[in-house]
Amino acid sequence: MDNKKFFDAMEQDILTANIPEQEKRKLIKNFLHLKKQKINLMITGATGSGKSSTINALFDMEVAKVGVGVDPETMEIAKYELDNLVLWDSPGLGDGKEADNKHAKNIIKKLNERDHNGNLLIDLVLVILDGSTRDLGTSYELINSVIIPNLGEDKQNRILVAINQADVAMKGRYWNYEENIPEEPLKKFLEEKVISVQKRIKEGTGIDVTPIYYSAGFKEEGEEQCRPYNLSKLLYYIIKATPKEKRLSFVENINKDANMWKDNDDLKDYRKGILESFGETVRDCAANGADIGGEIGSIFGSAGKIAGRVVGGVVGGVVGAAKSIGNLIFGSSSYSGGGCYITTAVCEEDNKPDTCYELTQFRKFRDEWLIFQPGGKELIQQYYRTAPKIVEKINMQNNRSEIYANLNKEYLSKCLKYIEHQEYQACKELYSDMMYYLYEESTRW
Ligand SMILES: Nc1nc2c(ncn2[C@@H]2O[C@H](COP(=O)(O)OP(=O)(O)OP(=O)(O)O)[C@@H](O)[C@H]2O)c(=O)[nH]1
Numbered sequence: 001m002d003n004k005k006f007f008d009a010m011e012q013d014i015l016t017a018n019i020p021e022q023e024k025r026k027l028i029k030n031f032l033h034l035k036k037q038k039i040n041l042m043i044t045g046a047t048g049s050g051k052s053s054t055i056n057a058l059f060d061m062e063v064a065k066v067g068v069g070v071d072p073e074t075m076e077i078a079k080y081e082l083d084n085l086v087l088w089d090s091p092g093l094g095d096g097k098e099a100d101n102k103h104a105k106n107i108i109k110k111l112n113e114r115d116h117n118g119n120l121l122i123d124l125v126l127v128i129l130d131g132s133t134r135d136l137g138t139s140y141e142l143i144n145s146v147i148i149p150n151l152g153e154d155k156q157n158r159i160l161v162a163i164n165q166a167d168v169a170m171k172g173r174y175w176n177y178e179e180n181i182p183e184e185p186l187k188k189f190l191e192e193k194v195i196s197v198q199k200r201i202k203e204g205t206g207i208d209v210t211p212i213y214y215s216a217g218f219k220e221e222g223e224e225q226c227r228p229y230n231l232s233k234l235l236y237y238i239i240k241a242t243p244k245e246k247r248l249s250f251v252e253n254i255n256k257d258a259n260m261w262k263d264n265d266d267l268k269d270y271r272k273g274i275l276e277s278f279g280e281t282v283r284d285c286a287a288n289g290a291d292i293g294g295e296i297g298s299i300f301g302s303a304g305k306i307a308g309r310v311v312g313g314v315v316g317g318v319v320g321a322a323k324s325i326g327n328l329i330f331g332s333s334s335y336s337g338g339g340c341y342i343t344t345a346v347c348e349e350d351n352k353p354d355t356c357y358e359l360t361q362f363r364k365f366r367d368e369w370l371i372f373q374p375g376g377k378e379l380i381q382q383y384y385r386t387a388p389k390i391v392e393k394i395n396m397q398n399n400r401s402e403i404y405a406n407l408n409k410e411y412l413s414k415c416l417k418y419i420e421h422q423e424y425q426a427c428k429e430l431y432s433d434m435m436y437y438l439y440e441e442s443t444r445w
């Protein structure tokens with residue numbers, strides 16, 4: 001499968017959309033721009049740190065056009081071209097003085113290379129550290145003396161540091177093999193490692209990076225495949241650090257094996273974050289400047305479905321859920337008026353009138369605060385696309401009263417308190433959490 005499928009669907013969606021010609025032209029123009037975007041990701045780190053394992057875990061390597069190509073000028077840096085996603089697998093330091101000098105030179109040259117528009121070619125550098133080794137000296141050397149000084153102006157946003165092999169960081173001790181997660185002592189050990197790496201980089205360069213730890217998973221001869229840990233987290237950080245207009249280049253290349261994405265530290269819902277990042281690109285880049293309001297969801301119906309199917313592995317969906325996932329990314333139906341669907345439904349369940357205190361407060365929050373916040377309008381539009389369907393689904397459940405009571409208890413009453421205390425941001429966050437929770441639930445109903 002190649003990237004064209006997703007972009008083809010997007011193009012087809014625009015061409016068949018029922019919108020004025022003028023807006024259609026704007027969408028096509030934006031779309032052609034997006035389709036051209038390439039993301040260049042450099043993956044580097046000491047020999048054996050797990051660069052190849054990480055690439056194979058994250059991406060669907062079978063879509064590689066011509067397998068491995070070697071750039072004749074740099075010799076040592078392998079280039080994998082997966083449609084619009086270009087990976088540069090580059091040896092780090094630690095191979096002896098002579099080899100190290102050559103590697104450093106190659107990396108510096110690549111980091112300073114410009115594309116035909118005159119922009120720096122490499123969008124992002126992912127440095128992989130081997131979490132099972134005590135001696136990270138060469139890795140600090142690589143980060144502090146080779147990479148960071150050559151990252152141009154936007155240093156902080158062009159480097160990610162990831163500590164791999166979390167499972168064997170304490171020689172395999174305190175790794176829960178059954179659940180594929182670290183136990184407390186190992187977690188503590190890894191967290192300390194994160195802090196010490198962060199400190200060493202800050203001291204050496206003044207740059208703040210927040211390393212994460214993960215395990216790429218691996219397969220030994222004759223053994224079962226070990227599942228990765230925190231791979232969704234790693235992908236989330238990579239996508240977040242990718243310029244918005246380039247993010248769609250990942251869509252078709254993400255590993256489709258759901259098992260790879262399952263186990264994470266769950267400090268944040270990374271899978272939701274990944275979906276939202278794609279949605280942001282479509283809303284902000286594809287629809288940029290076109291006056292289509294809440295129509296975007298209905299326009300990108302089939303592209304949404306394809307994206308849903310492709311990222312289904314990451315979000316743990318099966319093919320049947322593809323449509324719903326797609327809907328979550330792109331929205332599904334059009335803007336439909338000024339209701340406060342969920343709150344209204346909860347109030348109706350309690351026999352409260354449309355003019356009740358709660359509804360009035362929520363409407364005020366929406367119309368007098370939320371709409372003026374960055375991204376607020378989009379959030380509201382997105383809400384109008386998803387909420388009516390969710391309410392419809394809840395109403396079909398036998399335990400609808402229980403569902404509404406629970407929503408009120410866990411979310412709405414707390415949101416109302418926030419509004420009363422003028423803690424609007426907190427209200428917005430909790431309300432968004434509720435919407436996401438409902439969306440996840442509703443795919444099971
Ligand atoms: N236990 C464990 N082993 C890993 C992990 N990631 C990689 N490995 C193992 O580490 C070894 C090196 O992994 P590679 O992915 O080949 O590392 P690399 O950085 O590409 O190595 P070079 O290309 O030789 O520089 C392999 O035996 C992998 O199976 C991990 O998360 N946990």
Ligand SMILES: [Mg+2]
Binds near residue numbers: 051052053
């Ligand atoms: Mg390798």
